[in-house]
Amino acid sequence: MDLALKWWWLTVAVTAIGVGVVVGGVPSETKHNTLVTRIAFGSCANQSAPQPIWNAIIKFDPQVFIWLGDNIYGDIRLPNKLFGKERNIGPWKNTPRFVPATEQEMKSKYEKAKSNPGYSRLRQNTKVIGTWDDHDYGLNDAGKEFDGKVTNQRLLLDFLDEPQDSPRRKQAGVYASYTFGPTGRQIKVILLDTRYHRDPLRSDGSILGSSQWKWLEKELYGSSTAITIIGSSVQVISNLSATTGPFFYMESWGRFPKERDQLFKLLADSKRGGVFFISGDVHFGEITRYDCATGYPLYDVTASGITQAVEKVVPMPLHFLVRFLAWLTPATLRVMDGNCRRKSCTYGMPNFGAVEIDWDATPVTLKIQVRDTDGNPVAGVTAPLSELQARNFSYSTSNKVGKRQRHCLLEVDQPWIVRYRLAILASGALAILVLTMLGMIWLATLCCRGCPLKKKRD
Ligand SMILES: *[C@@H]1O[C@H](CO)[C@@H](O)[C@H](O)[C@H]1NC(C)=O
Ligand SMILES: *[C@@H]1O[C@H](CO)[C@@H](O)[C@H](O)[C@H]1NC(C)=O
DSSP states (O other), X not given: OOHHHHHHHHHHHHHHHHHHHHHHHSTTEEEEOSOOOEEEEEOXXXXXXXXTTHHHHHHHOOSEEEEOSOSSOOSXXXXXXXXXXXXXXXXXXXXXXXXXXXXXXXXXXXXXXXXXXXXXXXXXXXXXXXXXXXXXXXXXXXXXXXXTHHHHHHHHHHHXXXXXXXXXXTSSSOOXXXXXXXXXXXXXXXXXXXXXXXXXXXXXXXXXOXXXXXXXXXXXXXXXXXXXXXXXXXXXXXXXHHHHTTTOOOOSGGGSHHHHHHHHHHHHHHTOOSEEEEEOOSXXXXXXXXXXXXXXXXXXXXXXXXXXXXXXXXXXXXXXXXXXXXXXXXXXXXXXXXXXXXXXXXBOSOOEEEEEEETTSSSOEEEEEEEOTTSOEEXXXXXXXXXXXXXXXXXXXXXXTTTTSTTTSOGGGSOHHHHTHHHHHHHHHHHHHHHHHHHHXXXXXXXXXXXXXXXXXX
């Protein structure tokens, strides 16, 4: 080796060590150099139920699989009690419907999940990463107040094979980021923790908490990547609650409007291109899109769940009703096009998410899909990366430009008669039911005139 070459090697070595130290010092930042073209993701997996969907996921042959939460159902659901001393459902409930499991119970549930034959087979060839949602965090709808979070963080990280010396085991919360692929063809995956620091529902407080916000800011302003996938356990774009209230509310970023604005503003200000969200939680699959956050179509691909699905909880003959209600929901941000299995463009049977990148196409093309148990797409979007690039755009809630246009109009900004369509229909159906019952009672009384009881009294 000549001197110049030696110097060159020395420089490379020192730089590598430097980069290594820097990378090692940043919490939970992991780099992998192999080109990634297929990523799958999923959520809501009951460890005690059969999970046949793994076959379809394995067939898709993902290089990376991302868990988006409810990876196990850790907490314990008590039997429904509408009446009595301890009532856990209805507006008059006075005790919780879910209770946390013990550490031992959580552990054995994780063991069951991890030893599922399909999932075990997937893990042989696929890198598995993930975050959590409420049921694996330890308690239904829980946030920062839940005191099992420290123990359960350890159990989740064990399940994900996080190395014992990983900084992720020392931080408060399970958020993490990964960069896959060679320079120029990199994919960054940012996994958020929407539980550990989350303020109570209805507080309009914080979801991420200040330390995670600082971290996220650094991640988004950091070195650019062709694609950035942000994983959030709960939906970011869709705000279903706006159309299902006052009957029921779901968890979502929409329930924390201030925090959601902050997220959109950060994304817009960072000028990062190629960003999209993936989410879970709701027990159906759909793709939503918001064009007024970053100035380019910002997608949220929801895949939920591996076993849990809204249609499965009602008997087969009523599936049409679930589909009808899904179709009736005025979801302004949902992507409704010819690429859907169902008319509603939601899918209420088990599903998973599939991301494919054609790096060799010009321009590079991104294909994001929700797929069923057979691996067939039920909703999907294909977009050239060149369409997902930041332009001069600043996010503002008062920015009325284009607010009325498709994929910008929020659910809450629809006329009330459209927004509350479901509630109006449900109240109407209830009124008809009550009237019919009253009518029948009246008829019965009429028929009863002159019945034996009455005669006796006379
Ligand atoms: C999970 O599956 C088991 C077995 O089918 C069932 O008994 C249990 O209620 C399910 N749990 C949830 C949360 O759906
Ligand atoms: C989402 O819907 C809820 C319930 O109607 C509402 O309070 C909230 O402001 C909505 N959020 C957004 C961002 O529209």
